[in-house]
Amino acid sequence: MISILKSAAINGLDGYVVDIETDIQNGLPAFNIVGLPERSVKESKERIRSAIKNIGYPFPDRRITVNLAPADIKKEGSYFDLPIAIGILVSAGFVKPLRENVLLIGELALNGSLRSIKGVLSIVSSMAKSSCTDIIVPNENKNEASVIKSMNVFPALDLKNAIEILTDISKTPYTHDTKKYSKKEHDFGFEDVKGLELAKRALEIAASGNHNLLMIGPPGTGKTMLAKRFVTILPEMSEDEAIETTKIHSIRGLLKDGEGLLIDRPFRSPHHTISDVALVGGGQDAHPGEVSLAHNGVLFLDEFPEFSKNIIESLRQPLEDGYVTVSRAQNTFVYPSRFSLIAAMNPCRCGYYSDPTHICKCTPNDI
Numbered sequence: 001m002i003s004i005l006k007s008a009a010i011n012g013l014d015g016y017v018v019d020i021e022t023d024i025q026n027g028l029p030a031f032n033i034v035g036l037p038e039r040s041v042k043e044s045k046e047r048i049r050s051a052i053k054n055i056g057y058p059f060p061d062r063r064i065t066v067n068l069a070p071a072d073i074k075k076e077g078s079y080f081d082l083p084i085a086i087g088i089l090v091s092a093g094f095v096k097p098l099r100e101n102v103l104l105i106g107e108l109a110l111n112g113s114l115r116s117i118k119g120v121l122s123i124v125s126s127m128a129k130s131s132c133t134d135i136i137v138p139n140e141n142k143n144e145a146s147v148i149k150s151m152n153v154f155p156a157l158d159l160k161n162a163i164e165i166l167t168d169i170s171k172t173p174y175t176h177d178t179k180k181y182s183k184k185e186h187d188f189g190f191e192d193v194k195g196l197e198l199a200k201r202a203l204e205i206a207a208s209g210n211h212n213l214l215m216i217g218p219p220g221t222g223k224t225m226l227a228k229r230f231v232t233i234l235p236e237m238s239e240d241e242a243i244e245t246t247k248i249h250s251i252r253g254l255l256k257d258g259e260g261l262l263i264d265r266p267f268r269s270p271h272h273t274i275s276d277v278a279l280v281g282g283g284q285d286a287h288p289g290e291v292s293l294a295h296n297g298v299l300f301l302d303e304f305p306e307f308s309k310n311i312i313e314s315l316r317q318p319l320e321d322g323y324v325t326v327s328r329a330q331n332t333f334v335y336p337s338r339f340s341l342i343a344a345m346n347p348c349r350c351g352y353y354s355d356p357t358h359i360c361k362c363t364p365n366d367i
Contacts, residue, residue, distance in 0.1 A: 003090035006103050006132060007083040008123045009075055012286070012333035013247055015123035017103075017130060019069040020080060022087035027063035033084070035068030038076045048085045050110040055160045060092045074330065076285065078107035079117055082136070085159055086166065097166040103127055103135040104162065112159040116140035118253045121246050124148045134173070136162050143260035144250060146176035147243060176260065189232045196222055207233050212319070212341040214304070218355040223344040227300045230342060231265045234298075241296045244336060248288050248295055266297035268339075272306035280314050281326045286333050291318045294339040304343040315341070 005020045031045050052059050066084055068075045083104040089095040105123060106114040120141040125148050127135065134152040137145045142155035152173035156162035165171050190200055199215065203226060206213045215223045237245065246262045249255055255262075270279060270290045281289035291299060301307060318324045318337035326333045349366050352358035 001091045001093065003087045005083045005087050005090070005097075006101075007080050007105055008103055008127055009077060009079050010119040010122055010251060011073070011331070013122055013251065013288075013335060015119070015126035016073070017127070017132070018075065018080065019067075020083040020087050020104075021067040021069060022084070022091045023065045023067075024060055024088070024091040025063045025065075029061050029063065031064045031066075033066045033068065035066075035071040036074045037068060038074055040078055041068070041075050041080060044078060044081045044084065044108075047081055047108050047110060048088070051081075051108040051112040051159050052085055052088065054110065055112040055158070057089060057094055060088065064088060064091075077117065077119075078115075079105045079123075081108040082106035082114065082156075082159065082162055086163065089163070095163055095167065098169050099134060099166050101132045101134060102166065103132045105135070106138045106156065106162070108159060114138035114140075114156055114158055114162070116257050119247075119251045120144045121147055121243065121250050124151050124153070125243065125247070127151065136165055140257040142174050143176050143258055144246070144255060146174055147246070147261050188229060190229055193222065193226065193229065196226065199226055203230055204233065206230075206340065206342075210340065213343070215342070215344045216347050217344075218353075218358065219346060219351045224300075224302055227269075227298070227302075227342045227344060228267065230340070231267050231298050234265050234340075237263060237265060237296055245296045248292050248335065252287060252293065254293070266294055267300065268294040268297070269300040269302060272301075272303050274307075274311065276310055276314055279311055280318070280324050281333075281335055282328075286326045286328050286331070288335040289324070291315070291324055291337040291339065292335040295336050297339055299339045299341050301341070301343045304345040 002023045007018045007020050008015045009018050033042060049059050085108060107117050109115055116138050120137055121144050124135060124145045128148050128150045136154045136156050139155040139157050142153060145153045154165045155174050156165060217223055242261050242263055249262060268290050277283050279290050281287060281292055322338040324335050324337045347353040348360060348362045350361045353360045
């Protein structure tokens, strides 16, 4: 018997539907997953086998073939554990789903419980435009998934709970009373800063006009302190901005379990030894970098002259275009990166040029 369930995966910043086709035939026992699965998907076979047995179902002792369609896109991540496990149980005749147009995503533990996954908000927002109306997600991702109100979200604690949701149409979707989209109260602000009126005025102008800013001054004069307080005077994010920011952080796995929509503007402060890939994005999985994690927020570069020339040059596209393009042999990904750049530096090598309380030890050539 062949069963077809729907799941989803991430491609850049968007999700796409993956059909989980499961076929069980007589023959020598085997469990094969096809459809361009990468290593983490192939390793899910043992997790699925243990999870099915540990919730009380026998694992079919026959030839099992699972196809992840479309077969021309490489499948990555642990999104498919839950739908593959349920697909096996449906094909074996142990489970008969009553719900239609249901999307299933989630990573299984060996005992059958569901673990949180990355990129749930990207998947749900993309699937809201498809024919799927319901989605089953791990319980820890329920607040993130419920940000999109057009989808019916059903959180599941484990594999058995997910089966109950599929076979019982009387269960109601999860509703999350999302808080009003406003900024949280910060523990610090400009009111804490005594003096530095000229610097504070410059930051206010930069915030009101969305300008970038370079602060030059001796060590210990409050450059970093002022930069950290810059986000407290920025206007609050709109709902669309908050959703876009949350998507990026979710894909990188930076959301805490149970966390929903990010309503505070991000503040990113990478070290000057950061690599090109870590700053603009890329790597084996073409993940978003610091310039995208700072989207709708602030990117602070302390000790600006210590950053390499390549790093500084790589900021050109995100600053001019508001997005960064990460190209790979198989695909090209575009990540948003509209941020306010604040850089800080000392006026000279020793840091005390023009400081009335210290003597500068630099030579004229150094300055």
